[in-house]
Amino acid sequence: MTNAGATTFTNTWRFLDHSTLGLNFNALQSFAYDDTLCASAGQSDQVSTLRSWVHHDTIVLGTQDSRLPHINDGINYLKGFGYNVIVRNSGGLAVVLDEGVLNLSLIMKEDKGISIHAGYDLMFDLIREIFAPYQMKIEAYEIVGSYCPGSYDLSIDGRKFAGISQRRIRGGVAVQIYLCLTGSGSTRAEVIREFYHRAVQGAQVKFEYPRIQPETMASLSELLDAELTVQNVLLRTLQTMQQQGARLTNATLSADEMSRYEQNYIRVTERNNRCLHTM
Template sequence: MSTDRAEYEGIGPEIKQQERLAEQKRQVWPEGIRIWAPTLESMPEDIIFPLAWEEMMCRRVGEGEAPIMHIWRHPYALTIGMRDRRLPRAPQAMEKLRREGCSVAVRVSGGAAVPLDEGVVNVSLILPNPDRKLELHGDFERMVSLIAGAAAPWTSEARAGEIAGAFCPGDYDVSVNGRKFCGIAQRRQTKAYILTAFIIADGSGEERRRLAREFYDEASGILQPGDAYPDVREGSMASLDELAGVPSAEAYISSLQDWMIEQAGASILTKGPQLPLDELDRLSAQLKLRYDRD
């Protein structure tokens, strides 16, 4: 057998394996995913702005624009769910936080109260859905694979499953050793949808838990935790720093980007998509009017 033929036959299976892996990635992730990670310093004070940005981008992706992964942080905010907003003293609890410099908004994607600060990384995958398929479990599992994969340089123990006593509880809480560091939700539009997650990357999980509990204590009035609002308990939350030694939110963001480039063929944008600021302002006002009400 000639050397050239031996080399050809030797690399053939490798090429086929690479093609199979590429095809598997295309089946899990749509082509052309872009990553936009604005700096913390560029984030507007009002927490409704990044939520409105994602709503508008979701519309554009539904109209044919390429899918996008949005990674962002906020200096100090609390997002709450629509059920939270209907608690007897929610307006007073929200106003109290605002007087303390905390931006507060009702989250369109649902769920419950989530404190945000510079150590909490928000990740949203804005993906097309032209056939209007509903694959909730598959979508959530896809997000879990991303969150756990990005944590893999520090821990292989990330698991999905509801954590009792955690804030914003759900079937796809992501935890290490029984303490939650990530929650996942989704928001669907007509031809696109948003898979979104918060990840407590560094700092104290207990401090964030305490803020969520203080909001509920103020907002709940005479209601008791359980059906009306989550029973947020001590020892349920932790950061990836506390759980696995992740050095910073920036380090985790870098790992998220690397994972998406490797697994989904994503590319990093150096400049964000151009969305009209006047339209974003109008949409922000509409979201407040629609969701931030009794």
């Protein structure tokens, strides 16, 4: 990992593209993949991975969301619009994933001598470099009124288009970002605002859930007034990493990794089912 403003990728990176797997690719599989790759990275300095992923019409809830007082009403609302609903195996709150949202994971060995912020800065610098040709200032700070707010919300002119998170497991770290590339950011935010309205219904809750203001969110296509696609942004990501020194190789999971992935998928699925069934 690096300090802010000095993004470099000086080693070999495996590239796993899960952006075109379609409707049968469940978001729980993505969490199982990243946990598997984290464990691999923790075992070797040489196994860093870039993984791209897209999921169709999915709402990913946080564990805290799953404990809202009227959560079943909120989930029924989402399912009524055709969304698949899952509970993630890490922190964070509700987010929308669909065909216009590109997710990227940078997975590498954890350096305990470097602060946790370095992982966020690595992704932040990469995103700024990818979109530098548009000459728009991208900033990282919490956007109040957005869904899943955090200190590494990425925005242009105060409107959020992305959020960065980290997951650490067995000596590896996955720095993950969702990039709202196309469609309406405010429409996605409206969906999550109504979810919270129905899941809370004015009752007292044990955490500060976001009071969403849809106008605080937008897609990059809206903000840049540009024709973007998942594939052209992904190509630009690969080119940018190579320009920063990365040696990229297309890869699949090894036999050992596939075995660990299958175990992780069972684990995250069972956890998801427990969360949903206890509502």
